[in-house]
Amino acid sequence: MLRIALFFSFLLLSWAAQAAPLRIGVSETILSLPLYIAESEGFFQKRGVNVEFVNCVGGNRCVKNMLDGQTDLSTATELPVVFNSFTRKDFAILTSFVSVSNDLKVVARTDSKITEPGKLRDKTLGYVKGGASQYVLDLVLVYNGIDPDTVKLKTITPETALAALANKEVDALCIWEPFASRIELELGTDVQLVPIPKLYTETFNLIAMQSAIKSKPQELERLVRALKDSTQFIQTHPEKAKALAAKRLKIPVLVVDKIFDDYRYRLSLNRSLPRTMEGQARWALREGHVEASLPQPNYSGFLYPAFLKTVDPGAVSLQ
Incomplete structure (x- = not known):
């Protein structure tokens, strides 16, 4: 056998x-x-x-x-x-x-003083079009009573996310792992994670x-x-x-x-x-x-x- x-x-x-x-x-x-x-x-x-x-x-x-x-x-x-x-x-x-309900992160420039989701109002925010980044960012804005029309949205790619923050093209952006962790490692204290609720699995x-x-x-x-x-x-x-x-x-x-x-x-x-x-x-x-x-x-x-x-x-x- x-x-x-x-x-x-x-x-x-x-x-x-x-x-x-x-x-x-x-x-x-x-x-x-x-x-x-x-x-x-x-x-x-x-x-x-x-x-x-x-x-x-x-x-x-x-x-x-x-x-x-x-x-x-x-x-x-x-x-x-x-x-x-x-x-x-x-x-x-x-x-x-x-x-997973915590793969997407909102990463902000420290000098933008976005310490909570409510402070995303009137900011320039980056997102990756056509995927979960776009959806989660919209959920976070609406959940916190922020009309998406009152922020400036900028399309980014995973490859340009770090540079967009480093060059002050955006105040914050929504990106998944491992890109969020790579940005934190590269930019250190120049960026911080914005604590967002787990609105989406x-x-x-x-x-x-x-x-x-x-x-x-x-x-x-x-x-x-x-x-x-x-x-x-x-x-x-x-x-x-x-x-x-x-x-x-x-x-x-x-x-x-x-x-x-x-x-x-x-x-x-x-x-x-x-x-x-x-x-x-x-x-x-x-x-x-x-x-x-x-x-x-x-x-x-x-x-x-x-x-x-x-x-x-x-x-x-x-x-």
Whole structure:
């Protein structure tokens, strides 16, 4: 029996090595840690799936690359899914693999004296368009009774965030990790975190083109299995996971250690996800971020739970 098992394992690995790789747009963030773990610990190989990472900065870019045909899958929060759902329906979320309510930070110049969210009023604020940065900044403003029209909004990118603060182009900005921590390390006492309420729990998701779902179902199921291996590894070997995150993101382990417990790494597809997306769609329509005449999509159609139901049935609760 052992010989038979080894033989079939060899066949599976040989098949995976010969198959065209699944190309995945992987965002440069601690949220992508399960992908990094799966690569580092050999879980893709173990599950017999050939994977190629296409690194990108920000889930919105990862999704754009996927929709442009550069990758089969992408990693992103649900926000880029919502923004793109108004104009096309040829992609779906296969699973969430981490949730967090403190990944987005508001970083302010110390000399701007923004010590609390209410002092964002009348300031110049930076945000990354088309993703959670834009959404969270708007939530923080509205929650604190600040009309977004009374602040000056400036579009930034993750790469220009530090310079925007250093050069006083903005008074504060909303950015995710590890960029927030990198800014703190680089600018030191010139910047400070603004304490904001936890108004939004974001998910980070594995998103696939429908063409890949139809043409590569076995490979995608194996990919989901590898991610389950990774999330379990993170839970049982947190120190090793932290060390890998620090190495991949090029930040000190002490920084990773400070934020690590904010992230809940596990596979899931819950009813809260489409509900959150429905609320985000209403926000996007109301605030003019998408064409107001477009109908609001049904977000259950942007979830594909079949692979997760096979891999981990208890992780799916969409009813």
